[in-house]
Amino acid sequence: MELHQLRYFLAVARTKNFSRAAEQCHVAQPSLSQQIMKLEAELGERLFERTKREVALTPAGDLLTAHAERVLAEVDLACAGVRELRGLVRGRVALGVLPTVAPYFLPQRLRTFSAKFPAVEVVVHEDTTDRLAAAVLAKEIDLALVSPPVERKGLVTEEFFDEKLLVALPAAHPLAKKRRLTLDDLEQEAFILMKEGHCLAGQALQFCRLNGFAPRVSFRSAQIETVLAFVAKGWGVSVVPEMACRRPTPGVRFRALAGMTRSIGIIHREAWVLSHASRALAEFLREGTAGAVAKK
Numbered sequence: 001m002e003l004h005q006l007r008y009f010l011a012v013a014r015t016k017n018f019s020r021a022a023e024q025c026h027v028a029q030p031s032l033s034q035q036i037m038k039l040e041a042e043l044g045e046r047l048f049e050r051t052k053r054e055v056a057l058t059p060a061g062d063l064l065t066a067h068a069e070r071v072l073a074e075v076d077l078a079c080a081g082v083r084e085l086r087g088l089v090r091g092r093v094a095l096g097v098l099p100t101v102a103p104y105f106l107p108q109r110l111r112t113f114s115a116k117f118p119a120v121e122v123v124v125h126e127d128t129t130d131r132l133a134a135a136v137l138a139k140e141i142d143l144a145l146v147s148p149p150v151e152r153k154g155l156v157t158e159e160f161f162d163e164k165l166l167v168a169l170p171a172a173h174p175l176a177k178k179r180r181l182t183l184d185d186l187e188q189e190a191f192i193l194m195k196e197g198h199c200l201a202g203q204a205l206q207f208c209r210l211n212g213f214a215p216r217v218s219f220r221s222a223q224i225e226t227v228l229a230f231v232a233k234g235w236g237v238s239v240v241p242e243m244a245c246r247r248p249t250p251g252v253r254f255r256a257l258a259g260m261t262r263s264i265g266i267i268h269r270e271a272w273v274l275s276h277a278s279r280a281l282a283e284f285l286r287e288g289t290a291g292a293v294a295k296k
Helices: 003-015 018-025 029-043 059-084 107-116 129-137 199-210 224-232 276-287
Strands: 048-050 055-057 091-097 120-126 143-146 155-170 190-194 216-221 238-241 252-269
Touching (some): 003 018, 003 029, 003 059, 091 129, 107 276, 129 252, 155 199, 155 276, 190 238, 199 238, 199 252, 216 224, 224 252, 238 252
Parallel strands (some): 091 143, 190 216
Antiparallel strands (some): 143 252, 155 252
C-alpha cells in the first residue's frame, strides 16, 4: 500500500467519479483506476461498487476512508513539522468566526499573526454558531471561534474567556442616566436583536425568559452595526457584547447589565490531527485572550 494510492482512493470516495478524481489528482484516469485496482488486490476486498453513473463505497471502502484520512493527515503533519524545523510554518487555515466577534476581536490579532507567520494564509468565514459547527464537522473549515456551549457530537471545545453583555440604549432614553441596569428595567422596552439563529439573540431571549418575561422584539438584523443604528434612532434597546462597545457609536449609550455574560471559545473536529498552521493559529488566538477573563 502506497500513499499515492490512498490519495487516489480518497479522491474517488469524495467525488464518486473516477474521471473527476483523476482531474483532482492531476493523473490520467486509466492510471488512477489501475492504482485503485492494485490497492483492492492487496487488501483482498472491493472498495467501490461501480455503476454507469457513479461509484459508491463498499463496507470495506467505508472503513478504509477514516483510516486513510488519518494516515494522510499524519503524513502531512510530519512534513509540516520538518519544514517547521527550518522556521517555515506554512499552509492555509479556514477559520470560522461569529459576526459579533470577527470585526472586534480579529483584525489586530490576525495582522500580528500574519507578521509572525507570513507563509500562512487565513481565510475567514463568518456565520452563526450552528452553521460554523456544521462546517467544521463537514471539513469545510478547520477551526471556529464561537460562543459555547455547542451541542454537537464529534467536536472539541476549548473556552477562552467570558465576556460581559451590555445594554445598548438611545442616548436620550431615561435609563441612560443609570450606570447599571437589571433585566427588570427592560421588561417594558422594545428589543432590537440579531436575526434568528444568532446565538447572541438566543442568549438575550433566554436571559429575559429566565427573568420571568418574554421580550417584545421590534426589529432584527444580521449585522450588529445595523442593530446599533436602529438603537440610535430610538427604535428600541438591545443586548450587545462588550467588545462591540469599544468603538464610539453616536446616539447610543452602553450600560452594564447585572449577571449577563457569554463565553467565547474555539472548536475543531474530535479525533482529527490539526495542521501545524491551524495549531499555530489556535495557540496564537489563545494567547491573544490574555487581556480578557481567561477560562481556567
